Amino acid sequence: MDNLAIARILREIADLLEIKDENPFKIRAYRNSADIAANHPHELALLDETGLREIPGIGKDLAARIREIAETGDTTFHRELVEEFPPTILDLLHLQGVGPKTVAVLYRELGVRTLDELEAAARDGRVRALKGMGPKKEALILKALDEQKRFAGRHLLPDAHDTAAALLEYLRHHSPDATIEAVGSLRRGCDTCGDLDLLASGAAPDLMDHLADYRLVERVLGQGDTKSSVLLHGGFQADLRLVAADSRGAAMQYFTGSKAHNIALRDRAIRLGFKLNEYGLFTIADDVRVAGEREEDVYASLGLEWIPPELREMRGEIEAAEAHTLPRLVDRADLRGDLHMHTTETDGKDDVRSMAEAARDTPLEYIAITDHSQSLAMANGLDERRALAHAGRIRALDVEDIGVRLLAGIECDIKPDGSLDLADDCLAALDLVVASVHSAFNQERQQMTDRLLRALDNPHVDVLGHPTGRLILKREPYAVDVDAIVNAAARLGVALEINCQVDRLDLNDVHARLGRDRGARFVISSDGHSRLAFGRLRWGVLIARRGWLRPSDVLNTQPFDAFRSSLRRNRQQA
């Protein structure tokens, strides 16, 4: 049982308890535990009850449940709940505007168990006949059903960023004196976003009307003086909040989240005799505002350093802010090189010179050309002879001194048995080897782990490329013991790649943090297939920041000579 599977069961328990109208704090405890499981860097299944109980939020009962899930694949508690309610009614819970109370009534009064049954009930007027519901609720449900069919609900971070940027520009044009910014998961740099959360301060209330008039608005979901929601063409929901200028910082803090971070912060506020909400930080005793205009002041009044949004995930940032040990996070401007890209020699769109010139203009100081190896026949992958000839041309161009240093590398396939796709003497003759998995994704966990460990053992491997193989919103990562992989990488001096392809972003933030804590080092690489790809380095930097990485954790923040000598192949010779 991996952490995600454990999290799924815990989350289902929380959802079913909610439909049962159980104690809301019990529900929160289960939901919280699901989040803990999903984000925990270590395999919970490997911890015993004592180890589990050391995790804040996991007590006696939850530890026992997690042990039971790890050992048997499920818990009796969960099975009993599923017997009471068919699991398909959880689909209803994900409809916009339909919550646990509504689901419970629909099931109890109408026997509705599936989305199709709900649609039928809404269409023939049975929903509006229920107590507490009416024609509007019925219409809302039908709309939600329609939207649910059309939109998956989550979006890649860069898509969310672009959509938000266009909307922000439109709103700022209307209210040039106001401050209007993206908050929520977008500001925290999460790899996927649900809704777009925007915050305006110091704007006139007619900004809300202006939002509704935006040309990409498909439907207004709700509109008030301080809060409005719209559905955009393309499936994004945008929420806009409006606060007074003197509440700007508190509102930024509040709407940036994460939810868990906010709860902890508010809890801290209470312990210190304050009340924290989106309008400010107030004394409980006499309701005097002590902070609100600036986010920094809110944190400072709570005895904390300002915490970068990317860290606000309840992964130790509050303790670090209190102890003044927050890391100086890596920044896009720290990157001097890009160590993974393709050219027309295999499946890239631009040749080596074009890529080099585009890198120089980005600007970057050095790049590695890493075309595919022969196993990737579809991509016209290189065999030993072509790889070495290609390397010769790359080095010849480097001698021309065109304003960016070039390394002749390869992205070498890791074959299903863990051997590498090209002979050792060929790999040794190159400047840098990125080793990656592109086949046999469905291997058993142990087999995949052994495969990667064997590849890491090859002394010619400098970087492990997109280490978990995930494609965000498309393909789950392959089953692999990431813990063992990052330990081996740290021990052997193999850098872990943070791949900046927008649907990879692999390693993810949680694993980057794990690797950092184990002393592994990283590279942030575009995996570009055209000269336009260098811009995406910013997304990998966000992941790195969410993983608490400092410049010193990332090899390609170093000047060229220092970078070269920090590669595994050159460290071993030294």
Next chain:
DNA sequence: GCCGTTTTCGGCCCGACTGTTTTCAGTCG
């Protein structure tokens, strides 16, 4: 169900908007 610098019992983050109400419950973030 978790948790403890008033605590092993009694708290647990907070507010806006909507719809069906007539003072509030449900949903959302």
